[in-house]
Amino acid sequence: MAENERIVPDIDKNASRCLCPGCPTHNECMKSNEERIFCSRGKTECNPEKKGCLCGTCPVEKEYGLYDFYYCVEGYAKK
Ligand code: SF4
Ligand code: SF4
Numbered sequence: 001m002a003e004n005e006r007i008v009p010d011i012d013k014n015a016s017r018c019l020c021p022g023c024p025t026h027n028e029c030m031k032s033n034e035e036r037i038f039c040s041r042g043k044t045e046c047n048p049e050k051k052g053c054l055c056g057t058c059p060v061e062k063e064y065g066l067y068d069f070y071y072c073v074e075g076y077a078k079k
Contacts, residue, residue, distance in 0.1 A: 007040075015037045017058070021036055023052065048073060
């Protein structure tokens with residue numbers, strides 16, 4: 001099956017606005033890998049425990065008309 005198309009481009013402008021680094025779910029493993037912008041890059045392999053998600057207040061989510069949460073666990077936003 002073909003990969004579903006990503007909605008959010010992995011560009012510096014989006015990565016720099018991403019709120020993931022300040023999120024309570026963003027664990028030590030994710031920090032040491034400097035992981036962020038999961039709505040574009042997809043899920044982490046760091047097995048985070050869901051402790052809240054800041055995506056709902058993120059300007060990137062707003063710009064692309066997204067409304068989901070926990071992209072770090074569920075995977076990137078698809079069309
Ligand atoms: S919507 Fe979530 S994953 Fe995407 S850039 Fe914003 S905080 Fe990061
Ligand atoms: S996708 Fe949501 S839960 Fe995961 S690190 Fe980013 S803001 Fe936090």
